[in-house]
Amino acid sequence: MNHAKQLADLIRAADRVLVFTGAGISTESGIPDFRSPGGVWSKMQPIYFQDFVASREKRREAWTRVFNKSAGWVGASPNDGHRAIAKLVEMGKVTAVVTQNVDNLHQDGGVPDDKVIEIHGNASYAKCLDCGMRHELEELRAPWEADEEIVCVNCAGLLKTATISFGQAMPEDKMERATAEAEASDLCIVLGSSLVVYPAAGIPVMAVRAGSRLVIVNREPTDLDPYAHLVLNTEIGPLMNEVMEALETA
Incomplete structure (x- = not known):
């Protein structure tokens, strides 16, 4: 089956989608990773x-x-991946975006600020x-x-x-909110994270433990791939464009 259609079908069937993003979504906007x-x-x-x-x-x-x-880290423009997430929020499918990124591109791409949980700050x-x-x-x-x-x-x-700098405490309120969103989700989509930096990478783990399906879209394999319902090693922007087309034409 077409990968974009697979992901579109999972989104269509879900009631509460949590999107978890890492540096890989913003490298497509020219922002370097760490x-x-x-x-x-x-x-x-x-x-x-x-x-x-x-x-x-x-x-x-x-x-x-x-x-x-x-x-x-700042000054770039949001890409198709950011805009697709914003559209999914507007459609009522994505209830929260938990991000490891500090670049403000989710908000610039159209996601309301109150839907973005920046666990590493801005x-x-x-x-x-x-x-x-x-x-x-x-x-x-x-x-x-x-x-x-x-x-x-x-x-x-x-x-x-x-x-949030090295050696600085993680924001408790945002981690608590991210945890709650993970546990309430029925689909968690990871976009562009290697899932090696904890405690942030524990958010998708919490979603899986609570019964959520997991999708991982990343250029390289991750340690959580064995727990995912779908793993796609591909570019995020082009994939999400196809996903949105599949959702809109269904």
Whole structure:
């Protein structure tokens, strides 16, 4: 059977679809992943959360990466995969999108913000480490250019991009919500994740344990492939275009 039709049939039969996305969906928009050759961490060392907090030099380096766009995490456009997910949300099939990505492309592609659970945060804005107030990046460019400490206008606490850094605690509220969505789903579709980074990769595991069918679409095999109802090692955007065509013509 045609793979796109197989996936379309699974979506059509499902009541609550959870989509779980990793770097592989955004590489199709030109955003580098983290761990592969040529990825972000092959070009620069991650700055650990404890070092960011303790060292002005490390904070300066982190903000320089932000404003020089060294990591390349923001500024790209959503692709067909992102737009297909947004359409499935609009159709009422996908109840939540749990993402490991920090690029804001799901929202840019049309998924309402309240449907996106960003378990690794978001690189498109900053948050205060003390009071949690959101700050837009362009507002912080002037103090960075002046080599000033970048602090919160509300409480003078340290600001950091709203990503979850190495050594930083995972957001409990988002993990709890992702867990609840996984356990309530009857179909979990993994798009572009190697499923090796935990605790994030545990979300599809929870879905399977709760009785959900699992679909994995990734360029390379994953450790969870044996537990999946369908595994497709292919490009996400072209596949999802075919899936949407199959759904719309049925």
